[in-house]
Amino acid sequence: MFRNFLKTAFRNLWKHRTFSLINILGLTVGLTGCFLIFLYVRFEMSYESWHPKKDRIFRVVANIKTPTEELRTTGPSWAVPSNLKDEFPEVEDFVRFSRHSILFRYNDIKIQEENTRFVDSSLFRVFGFRMLKGNPATALRDPRSVVLTETAAKKYFGNEDPIGKVLLMTNEGQSASVTGVIRDVPENTDLKGDVYVSMTTLTKEWNPSLDKQWGNYGSMAYLLLRPGTDPKALEKKFPGFLQKRNGKEMEEHQMFASLFLEPLREVYLYTTREGNKTGRISNVYVFSIVAAFILLIACINFINLTTARSTERAREVGIRKVVGALKGQLTRQFLTESLLISSVAFILSMLSAALLLPAFNELAGKQISSGIFSNPEDLAVLLAASIGVGLLAGLYPALVLSSFRPIVVLKGRFATGAQGILLRKGLVIFQFTISIALVIGTLVVNNQMRYMNHQNLGFNKDQMLVLTTFSDPQTHTFKEELRKLAGVRQISAGSSVPGDGYNSAYSEIENRNGDLQVANLRLYFVDFDYIPLFDMKLVAGRAFSGDFKTDTTQAMLLNESAVKMFGYTSPEQAIGKRFKQWGREGKIIGVLKDFHYTSLQSDIAPLTLRIEPGAYDKVIANIPAAAAPATIATIEKKWKEFFPNRPFSYSFLNDIFDQQYRSEQRFGKLFLNFAILAIFISCLGLLGLASYSTMQRTKEIGIRKVMGASVSNILHLLSSDFLKLVSIAFVIAAPLAGFFMYRWLQDFAYRSQLSWWIFGLAAILALLITVTTISFLAIRAALANPVKSLRAE
Numbered sequence: 001m002f003r004n005f006l007k008t009a010f011r012n013l014w015k016h017r018t019f020s021l022i023n024i025l026g027l028t029v030g031l032t033g034c035f036l037i038f039l040y041v042r043f044e045m046s047y048e049s050w051h052p053k054k055d056r057i058f059r060v061v062a063n064i065k066t067p068t069e070e071l072r073t074t075g076p077s078w079a080v081p082s083n084l085k086d087e088f089p090e091v092e093d094f095v096r097f098s099r100h101s102i103l104f105r106y107n108d109i110k111i112q113e114e115n116t117r118f119v120d121s122s123l124f125r126v127f128g129f130r131m132l133k134g135n136p137a138t139a140l141r142d143p144r145s146v147v148l149t150e151t152a153a154k155k156y157f158g159n160e161d162p163i164g165k166v167l168l169m170t171n172e173g174q175s176a177s178v179t180g181v182i183r184d185v186p187e188n189t190d191l192k193g194d195v196y197v198s199m200t201t202l203t204k205e206w207n208p209s210l211d212k213q214w215g216n217y218g219s220m221a222y223l224l225l226r227p228g229t230d231p232k233a234l235e236k237k238f239p240g241f242l243q244k245r246n247g248k249e250m251e252e253h254q255m256f257a258s259l260f261l262e263p264l265r266e267v268y269l270y271t272t273r274e275g276n277k278t279g280r281i282s283n284v285y286v287f288s289i290v291a292a293f294i295l296l297i298a299c300i301n302f303i304n305l306t307t308a309r310s311t312e313r314a315r316e317v318g319i320r321k322v323v324g325a326l327k328g329q330l331t332r333q334f335l336t337e338s339l340l341i342s343s344v345a346f347i348l349s350m351l352s353a354a355l356l357l358p359a360f361n362e363l364a365g366k367q368i369s370s371g372i373f374s375n376p377e378d379l380a381v382l383l384a385a386s387i388g389v390g391l392l393a394g395l396y397p398a399l400v401l402s403s404f405r406p407i408v409v410l411k412g413r414f415a416t417g418a419q420g421i422l423l424r425k426g427l428v429i430f431q432f433t434i435s436i437a438l439v440i441g442t443l444v445v446n447n448q449m450r451y452m453n454h455q456n457l458g459f460n461k462d463q464m465l466v467l468t469t470f471s472d473p474q475t476h477t478f479k480e481e482l483r484k485l486a487g488v489r490q491i492s493a494g495s496s497v498p499g500d501g502y503n504s505a506y507s508e509i510e511n512r513n514g515d516l517q518v519a520n521l522r523l524y525f526v527d528f529d530y531i532p533l534f535d536m537k538l539v540a541g542r543a544f545s546g547d548f549k550t551d552t553t554q555a556m557l558l559n560e561s562a563v564k565m566f567g568y569t570s571p572e573q574a575i576g577k578r579f580k581q582w583g584r585e586g587k588i589i590g591v592l593k594d595f596h597y598t599s600l601q602s603d604i605a606p607l608t609l610r611i612e613p614g615a616y617d618k619v620i621a622n623i624p625a626a627a628a629p630a631t632i633a634t635i636e637k638k639w640k641e642f643f644p645n646r647p648f649s650y651s652f653l654n655d656i657f658d659q660q661y662r663s664e665q666r667f668g669k670l671f672l673n674f675a676i677l678a679i680f681i682s683c684l685g686l687l688g689l690a691s692y693s694t695m696q697r698t699k700e701i702g703i704r705k706v707m708g709a710s711v712s713n714i715l716h717l718l719s720s721d722f723l724k725l726v727s728i729a730f731v732i733a734a735p736l737a738g739f740f741m742y743r744w745l746q747d748f749a750y751r752s753q754l755s756w757w758i759f760g761l762a763a764i765l766a767l768l769i770t771v772t773t774i775s776f777l778a779i780r781a782a783l784a785n786p787v788k789s790l791r792a793e
Contacts, residue, residue: 020341023302026684027345027389030298032352033677035372035382036360037291040670043368044284047188047268051128053224056092058231058261060084060221061273065256068519068565074273075220076259078203078213079245087241090229095119095126096199097191098219101470103646104176104195105168106156110647113152117193118202118219126224127191133163134180143205144169145198147180152194169197171472171645176201187367190268190278214246215253215506222264231261253506254518274602282744283667290674293434295385297678299392300427301685302338335391342390346383353382363673365666425725431682432729432766433736438675440737440762444754445668448745451752452661458595459498459534464653465632466497467619469643478642479619485638487623487631492533493616495525498597499657503615507608509558509588510577512567519565522605523581524597525612531557531592533622540571541590544611552611554586560594562606581608599660600750620653683773686722719774726770730763737762 048054060080064071081094102116123129124136131139132150139147146167153162162178169176176197185192203210210216225231238259242250250256262271269281354372361368372378469475475493483491496502503523508516524530528551531543539560544551556579563574571591578587594604623631632650639648738754745751 022684022687023341024345024348026298026301026681027342027386028348028352029677029681029684030294031345031349031382031386031389032356033294033674034291034385035349035353035378036356037287037294037674038381039357039360039369039372039378040364041284041288041291043188043366044269044279047190047279048264049188050186051264053126053128054264056225056227056229057126057264058223058225059264059267060223061260061262061271062217063258063260064217064520065258066518066520067254068517071520072273073217074271075217077246077257078210078216078219080214080259081221081223082211083245084223084241087245088234088237090226090234091223092226093122093126093224094221095122095224096219096221098199098202099193101468102169102195102197103171103470104156105173105645106165109156110645111155112647112649113195115193116195116197117191118197118199120199123196126222129185130183132181132183133161136180139180140196140198141200142177142179143198143200144174144176145179145201146176147182147196148178149182149184149194151184153178153181171470171643173645214249215255223261231263235259235261255506255520279663280747282747286744287670287674290438290671290678293438294674294678294681295389297431297434297681297685299389300431301681302341304427304685335395338395339387339390342386345389346386349386350379350382363666363669365662428686428722428725429729429732431685432726432770433733435675435679435682436726436730436733436762436766437737437740438671438678439765440733440758441741442668442672442675443758443762444737444741444745444752445664445671447752447755447758448748449661449665449668452600452664452748452750453658455596455600455750457498457657458593459536461498461534461653461657463623463625463628464497464534465621465623465628465635466500466651466653466656467621467635467639468617468649469619470646471615471617472643472646474642475616475619476613478638481638481642482619482621482635485631485634487627487634488621489624490529490533490622491619492529493527493619494530495523495612495615495617496597497618497620497653497656498534498595499599499653499660502597502607505582505608508580509562509566510579512569512573516578516580517566519606521562521581522607524607524609525615526609527611527613527616530609530620533620534595536595537593539591539593541575541588543590544609550586551589552613553584555589555611556581556586557590557592557609558588559592559604559607561604562608563591565606579608581610584610596750601660601748603749679769683769686770686773719771722770722774723767726766730766734759734762 048057051057059074060076062073062076062080064073075096078096081096085091085094096119098118100116100118101112101114103110103112105111119140121138121140123140124131131147134147139145146169148156148162156162156167157165162181165178167176167178168174182196225234242257242259246257267278269279269284271278350372357369357372369375369378372382469478472478479491479493482488503525504520505523507519507521507523509519509521511517526544528544528546531538541557543557544555548555558574560571563571566574566577568574574588574591576587579585592607592609596604597607598605621635635650636648639646738759742754745754
């Protein structure tokens with residue numbers, strides 16, 4: 001029986017090749033898009049899932065309330081984790097992570113390891129890092145012990161055994177012993193490093209008082225709780241713990257901390273704290289919904305085309321029933337055809353996904369999957385989806401077709417019912433509602449990206465070459481040497497550049513009441529040339545100047561946001577006010593106009609600027625574009641003279657600043673591509689329905705042509721019904737898409753508006769797509785010989 005079903009199914013599919021091809025192509029595109037989104041969503045949801053004790057690991061975070069603001073940090077103070085373990089038996093262990101950029105050397109190999117992690121020796125007891133060589137119990141115990149990933153070990157030692165080898169660490173060349181090699185860390189973690197250095201290097205050698213510092217929030221910390229521990233109950237004990245251990249210091253500095261626990265698995269997608277690599281659960285939801293819609297549109301295509309052709313299959317059903325076919329047998333026959341189409345689509349989508357996966361990984365900016373054949377479970381999911389789509393899409397047409405009354409259809413009285421026509425129209429409206437909503441979403445995302453890229457940032461970032469010297473003592477001399485080069489127009493040095501971090505400092509600033517008000521303020525250390533270089537604007541007072549000797553030790557600049565924080569109604573009121581910060585005391589000499597030194601996703605926060613020659617981490621040179629290659633080559637030669645042990649590297653400020661929006665840009669590109677897929681599938685369905693409608697109206701078109709109808713008349717006849725449906729879809733999609741995209745824009749402190757032109761352009765695009773899809777068939781029908789059309793029946 002099944003063999004007969006299969007043979008009949010093949011015959012019917014081949015007989016109606018055009019419609020079969022449209023169905024197969026639509027399902028293939030839908031399954032491919034849905035499968036790629038599935039891989040993306042699963043990867044995003046898999047962060048930190050590879051740790052065996054993941055359900056018992058929690059990140060400790062802190063809120064710090066000052067008289068001025070509340071800070072939300074990604075970690076506690078350095079002293080907190082060890083004291084938590086001593087205080088609470090519920091805490092089995094802890095690990096602190098501190099990320100740094102450290103220079104390592106081995107013979108002639110010199111690498112600035114940007115992703116160096118200082119970690120406690122308990123790393124391997126808490127997390128699932130897999131040690132390949134070395135003893136996990138002791139590898140990170142002693143100061144200057146280093147554990148390398150497989151890739152890092154090969155960079156330095158090739159195929160040699162790295163255990164016991166000595167690396168030179170930092171520019172001073174401190175010896176560091178390689179005590180272990182671990183398997184390369186998976187991509188789906190916020191704890192990824194290339195080199196892991198023992199925390200005792202920091203706490204015993206570089207800063208012996210670090211473990212006792214309750215006001216220094218420079219690391220992330222994770223607790224391993226004992227089985228059965230209620231994290232919420234433990235959290236409730238933290239206020240008393242802090243009061244007992246640090247209450248006096250908090251009162252003295254007017255900085256009151258609160259500790260909270262974040263489940264390890266929720267840090268990546270759910271945290272709202274800055275300072276670490278994060279995703280967005282909203283993006284996961286968005287793409288999950290898009291995947292469901294793409295698959296649903298493909299199913300709707302199948303249902304529409306199959307039910308539309310019901311008049312052709314009606315006589316077949318009538319004859320089958322007359323000769324004894326049961327309704328169940330007919331249902332199984334039509335379901336077999338549906339499953340056959342979905343099986344072919346499965347094979348094609350599997351091949352398409354394999355071909356598109358490398359490009360998809362690049363588009364997503366991460367290794368979502370190494371290949372669809374690397375994980376058999378992925379193919380099982382795709383197969384299950386194909387079968388599910390085949391059954392879902394084929395069930396309704398199968399039930400409708402198998403229910404035809406043979407006496408009616410054999411007498412030639414059968415016609416598609418009003419309910420069937422209404423259903424098809426409803427499904428077309430639903431398809432294009434989704435497609436138009438995705439078009440509006442794409443336009444909003446792209447408009448926001450364009451808005452951020454063209455926003456006036458309040459400073460000049462063009463042609464700024466940034467060289468990181470890591471506060472080397474030669475930094476000032478190097479800068480002055482570069483000043484002499486013909487290709488350097490302006491030059492400066494500072495601790496940070498806009499878009500690339502900042503320092504934070506416990507500060508006391510005189511407020512409008514004359515009191516020193518405590519705040520934890522962001523801080524730039526700059527030289528006298530910094531403000532002119534970036535063309536930053538002063539709104540009150542003056543900039544730093546070498547004419548005033550006290551500027552190097554007793555002067556500070558504020559931005560406008562800082563002025564408002566301390567209660568001043570105008571920038572001029574802050575001039576001459578007192579400050580205390582990191583051992584320096586002096587007066588405010590000027591106020592800078594607010595500039596965007598972080599992403600436009602955040603409000604401009606209060607910022608202070610001071611002269612501090614020993615803290616300059618970067619040299620910034622403004623060079624003309626035409627002379628850039630030659631100038632960079634000359635700068636590299638100078639670099640090797642001043643910093644022979646450090647590899648030469650540079651970046652342009654434009655690129656540094658744009659990196660802040662990399663995740664949003666990728667989101668926009670992914671959204672655009674999947675929107676195109678949805679529109680393409682909808683157009684396939686529209687093409688199929690238009691083709692069938694044209695066939696059904698062949699005789700009518702011939703009569704109209706004989707009566708004098710023009711090509712435009714025929715085009716209007718065939719397209720008007722579909723244009724009405726698309727217009728209804730737009731009326732439904734516009735408010736829905738507007739609501740959800742408005743919510744999406746709220747994540748940006750500085751955002752574009754939902755302008756009318758976005759909706760107008762979406763409507764025009766939808767109508768153009770509809771007309772373009774239908775016009776080819778309509779024009780071909782209009783140009784056909786009416787004599788042949790009248791003979792068609």
